[in-house]
Amino acid sequence: MSSTLSMPLPASSAAGTGLPTGREVPRVLSIAGSDPSGGAGIQADLKSIAAHGGYGMAAITALTAQNTCGVQAVHVPPAAFLAQQLDAVSDDISIDAVKIGMLGDEAVIRTVRHWLEKVRPAVVVLDPVMVATSGDRLLKESAEAALRDILPLAHLITPNLPELAMLVGADPADSWAAALEQGRRLADATGATILVKGGHLAGADCPDALVNTAGLLPGEVVEVQGNRIDTRNSHGTGCSLSSAIATVQARLGDWEASLRTVKPWLAGALEKSEQLEVGRGNGPVHHFHHVRPALAEGAFAARLWTEAQQDLADIYALDFIHGLATGDLAEKDFAYYLAQDALYLNGYSRVLARASALAPSEGEQLFWAGSSQQCLEVESELHRSWLSTRPAQGGLGPVTKAYVDHLTAASASGSYAVLAAAVLPCFWLYAEVGEKLHARFLASGEPGGHAYAAWLRTYADEGFAEATRRAIAIVDAAGRRASDHERAAMVTAFKQSCRLEVEFFDAPRLHS
Numbered sequence: 410m411s412s413t414l415s416m417p418l419p420a421s422s423a424a425g426t427g428l429p430t431g432r433e434v435p436r437v438l439s440i441a442g443s444d445p446s447g448g449a450g451i452q453a454d455l456k457s458i459a460a461h462g463g464y465g466m467a468a469i470t471a472l473t474a475q476n477t478c479g480v481q482a483v484h485v486p487p488a489a490f491l492a493q494q495l496d497a498v499s500d501d502i503s504i505d506a507v508k509i510g511m512l513g514d515e516a517v518i519r520t521v522r523h524w525l526e527k528v529r530p531a532v533v534v535l536d537p538v539m540v541a542t543s544g545d546r547l548l549k550e551s552a553e554a555a556l557r558d559i560l561p562l563a564h565l566i567t568p569n570l571p572e573l574a575m576l577v578g579a580d581p582a583d584s585w586a587a588a589l590e591q592g593r594r595l596a597d598a599t600g601a602t603i604l605v606k607g608g609h610l611a612g613a614d615c616p617d618a619l620v621n622t623a624g625l626l627p628g629e630v631v632e633v634q635g636n637r638i639d640t641r642n643s644h645g646t647g648c649s650l651s652s653a654i655a656t657v658q659a660r661l662g663d664w665e666a667s668l669r670t671v672k673p674w675l676a677g678a679l680e681k682s683e684q685l686e687v688g689r690g691n692g693p694v695h696h697f698h699h700v701r702p703a704l705a706e707g708a709f710a711a712r713l714w715t716e717a718q719q720d721l722a723d724i725y726a727l728d729f730i731h732g733l734a735t736g737d738l739a740e741k742d743f744a745y746y747l748a749q750d751a752l753y754l755n756g757y758s759r760v761l762a763r764a765s766a767l768a769p770s771e772g773e774q775l776f777w778a779g780s781s782q783q784c785l786e787v788e789s790e791l792h793r794s795w796l797s798t799r800p801a802q803g804g805l806g807p808v809t810k811a812y813v814d815h816l817t818a819a820s821a822s823g824s825y826a827v828l829a830a831a832v833l834p835c836f837w838l839y840a841e842v843g844e845k846l847h848a849r850f851l852a853s854g855e856p857g858g859h860a861y862a863a864w865l866r867t868y869a870d871e872g873f874a875e876a877t878r879r880a881i882a883i884v885d886a887a888g889r890r891a892s893d894h895e896r897a898a899m900v901t902a903f904k905q906s907c908r909l910e911v912e913f914f915d916a917p918r919l920h921s
């Protein structure tokens with residue numbers, strides 16, 4: 410029994426299959442050293458695991474005193490204590506993936522090896538950390554043979570080019586082809602899949618490749634291209650990549666898909682590393698560059714309201730609004746406005762019905778459906794009470810057509826959020842203008858001879874004010890949920906509708 414345990418077994422039988430446990434939140438254990446500056450080691454691993462939706466755990470093999478400028482000291486605690494850490498985790502918790510990083514010395518390697526043989530985790534990614542970029546040793550030279558022996562217990566080995574060269578007993582590759590050749594040799598020798606990394610080569614490209622000579626991949630070499638990011642903040646890239654890929658592999662069970670997920674994330678983390686401003690040397694990567702700060706409730710609506718201010722000011726400056734407020738508006742302009750409003754409401758009602766169809770909840774579906782119906786009722790009331798007593802007006806005016814076309818295009822965009830933003834100004838700006846005009850009418854003592862008194866009284870509608878508050882809240886929530894791209898499209902659609910509100914009030918002057 411003990412002789413079997415000391416033999417390096419092929420990865421497929423010794424340490425699970427490298428296949429996923431299919432858990433949405435994989436439980437991932439990092440067995441690695443500590444970097445107090447947070448860029449490499451277990452600190453980087455825990456961030457990478459979390460950045461990919463995993464539950465991170467860490468058993469510490471070694472303590473380092475290091476920062477972005479280099480490693481000042483290394484302390485390797487007794488291996489027996491590492492064994493206690495590992496057992497404490499595996500005795501209690503099912504582990505979906507393991508990432509192995511800095512091992513320090515031979516006693517640590519022996520301990521990890523014994524534990525792997527006992528527990529056989531489903532996914533084992535081993536980053537054979539030997540020397541930090543700063544040139545400081547993180548593995549004793551005397552432990553290199555032991556490290557070679559533990560490699561077959563991993564499913565994926567992720568050496569950088571100097572580490573790969575050392576493991577196959579060659580000089581560091583000076584070309585991508587030479588690196589892939591060394592990858593093949595290591596794959597042959599270990600039975601594991603090798604991730605050959607292009608980070609240490611020069612040139613505009615920075616490719617990575619999975620190499621497996623036992624038929625476990627679609628081809629012997631699967632390359633994933635990437636651009637080289639111009640930054641010196643590459644501290645911990647190897648740690649971050651290996652723990653991220655372990656996490657994603659536990660979910661997907663496909664090394665190629667996992668690498669294709671993780672590589673662009675790491676490129677973004679390198680690109681955004683400047684934002685962190687950590688240290689004076691080779692800084693860390695930004696593991697959470699893809700996470701946006703959450704917007705507070707009301708924040709997106711507040712942004713839209715700011716965008717609407719110029720259009721509101723333009724509306725208040727229009728002759729039409731002045732005339733409506735004072736009662737001096739030409740009757741033909743008012744009649745044109747009413748007729749266009751009726752035509753607009755019919756189109757608006759259809760667009761609201763589309764918002765109802767796209768709504769993510771029954772509450773919102775009901776709200777838009779109710780608003781759509783309300784529009785048709787207002788349209789028929791316009792015809793019954795306001796237009797029937799006036800001379801017939803012409804057909805669809807150019808501004809009305811432009812507004813309805815814009816809303817229809819928003820409804821065809823397929824984005825509920827964009828559509829909701831596009832329909833909002835008709836609630837919000839209309840309610841705002843109506844409330845102001847009504848308040849002004851009341852303040853002037855509701856003069857008896859005012860030509861538009863009856864119309865101004867329709868503005869005091871608490872039902873419409875309530876519907877407007879609801880529409881604002883819905884758009885605010887949709888905006889907070891939206892991606893940056895969709896949010897920008899919402900703002901554009903909203904602004905366009907605001908502009909069309911201005912033009913709609915100004916259309917009687919130009920087209921009646």
Ligand SMILES: Nc1ncnc2c1ncn2[C@@H]1O[C@H](COP(=O)(O)OP(=O)(O)O)[C@@H](O)[C@H]1O
Nearest residue numbers: 569606607608609615617636637638646647650
């Ligand atoms: N400047 C860079 N631009 C883009 N990707 C990089 C860059 N440097 C390293 N990488 C990527 O980071 C990962 C780690 O690579 P590497 O630097 O070779 O390993 P290590 O950090 O172990 O020395 C690889 O996916 C590699 O392609």
Ligand SMILES: Cc1ncc(COP(=O)(O)OP(=O)(O)O)c(N)n1
Nearest residue numbers: 442449450541542644645646647648
């Ligand atoms: C504690 C600890 N572990 C590993 C490393 C090496 O990190 P790596 O991701 O290989 O990259 P560099 O930091 O060497 O660029 C480390 N420094 N500390």
